[in-house]
Amino acid sequence: MRLILMGPPGAGKGTQAAAVCQRYGIPAVSTGDIFRASVSAGTPLGVEARTYMNAGEYVPDDLTNAMVRERLAQPDCRRGFLLDGYPRTLEQVKELDRMLADLSVRLTGVIVLDTDPDALVQRLLARARAEGRADDTEDVIRRRQEVYAEQTAPLASEYAARGVLVSVNGNGRVDHVTDRVRTAIAQLSR
Ligand code: B4P
Numbered sequence: 212m213r214l215i216l217m218g219p220p221g222a223g224k225g226t227q228a229a230a231v232c233q234r235y236g237i238p239a240v241s242t243g244d245i246f247r248a249s250v251s252a253g254t255p256l257g258v259e260a261r262t263y264m265n266a267g268e269y270v271p272d273d274l275t276n277a278m279v280r281e282r283l284a285q286p287d288c289r290r291g292f293l294l295d296g297y298p299r300t301l302e303q304v305k306e307l308d309r310m311l312a313d314l315s316v317r318l319t320g321v322i323v324l325d326t327d328p329d330a331l332v333q334r335l336l337a338r339a340r341a342e343g344r345a346d347d348t349e350d351v352i353r354r355r356q357e358v359y360a361e362q363t364a365p366l367a368s369e370y371a372a373r374g375v376l377v378s379v380n381g382n383g384r385v386d387h388v389t390d391r392v393r394t395a396i397a398q399l400s401r
Contacts, residue, residue: 212235212291213291213311213316214291214294214319214320214396215294215320215321215322215370216231216294216321217321217324217363217367218324218326218381219328219331219355219364220352220356220359221326221330221335222324222325222326222331223324223385223388224241224295224296224324225241225243227392228293228295230385231396232293234393235293238287239293239295240279240288240293241295242294242299243295243296244295247264256274256278259274264346265345265351267346267350268358269300269358272300272303275297275303279294279297279307279310280306284314291319299363300362300366301365301366301369319375320375320377320396320399321377322377322396322399323377323379324379324381324388327382330382332349332353332356335347336352377395377398377399379392
């Protein structure tokens, strides 16, 4: 199983990735989580990524692609993986195509979480109150939504044209969304 989970900030990617990975026994490769861990550890990657993340901008493709290539080469990814938040640009799509070709594997499919825009902001503001993430302030949330619309939303058309995209309703209770994601995975695996 080799899946991509897409959706705007706050759509529930991280939340659903955890449920999928537990159920199917595959690792979640979350570029956001890896960047945050690098920032906390103060690595050179973290120092570079931090400025972009705190402004709501994407980390440059070359850094992000190199990090994912290294992660997908780890032994735990041999049986499959779920990419959470990657690819986010057309350049990342092209590089992921090359990585999969180099590993001689194919993508099972792409799931897009389609969530009401007002709910997205409310979720992220709630997370800001609970966790205090540096990029969950109202201005930065707005910028992240814009960057998603400009740079990432077009990726859905690209994967739809390849016939590997399923859109899932991301509204409502977490467990209800999880049920819909499972149905989508069953559809993609057929
Ligand atoms: P991410 O960590 O991917 O941040 P995100 O888009 O906000 O998604 P996240 O997974 O955290 O939130 P979720 O929707 O699950 O990226 C952060 C930054 O890293 C980016 O802005 C960028 O700078 C950088 N980055 C990452 N990947 C990159 C790439 N490929 N290229 C370049 N830069 C990259 O959940 C949000 C909240 O909603 C949570 O609090 C959750 O509990 C809640 N929630 C989820 N489902 C819900 C539901 N059904 N009902 C109510 N609440 C729900």
